[in-house]
Amino acid sequence: MSSDTTARDDATTESDTYVHRPDGVAVGGGSSEPEATGFGDRGWVLVGVVALCFLVIPGAVYLVPSLPAMAGLPYLAAMLALPMLPALALGLVAVWSMTAATRGGD
Numbered sequence: 031m032s033s034d035t036t037a038r039d040d041a042t043t044e045s046d047t048y049v050h051r052p053d054g055v056a057v058g059g060g061s062s063e064p065e066a067t068g069f070g071d072r073g074w075v076l077v078g079v080v081a082l083c084f085l086v087i088p089g090a091v092y093l094v095p096s097l098p099a100m101a102g103l104p105y106l107a108a109m110l111a112l113p114m115l116p117a118l119a120l121g122l123v124a125v126w127s128m129t130a131a132t133r134g135g136d
Contacts (some may be wrong), residue, residue, distance in 0.1 A: 072127040079123040083116035 090097060091112055098108030 072130055076123055076127050079119055083120045087112065087116050 098112065099105065103111070
């Protein structure tokens with residue numbers, strides 16, 4: 031009985047450390063992904079647009095709510111358009127930065 035328990039413990043220990051390595055893949059490398067080099071210009075543009083969309087534009091609407099009326103926009107149109115502009119900008123910049131990242135940059 032004790033030898034049966036020892037055999038199970040050895041099998042459990044061995045299976046806990048098993049790592050599958052497919053044929054043709056080197057142990058230390060073989061990755062097709064490029065090495066990370068930093069945040070890059072596109073990352074900083076994305077950070078700037080996020081800050082603009084989440085801090086600057088809502089802050090401007092909160093601090094100067096009459097700003098759209100001074101520009102000649104009716105209240106209802108301003109409250110519909112103002113949230114759409116940051117969302118559109120954020121979406122466009124996110125798609126631009128991801129497509130550039132997957133292509134390897136311009």
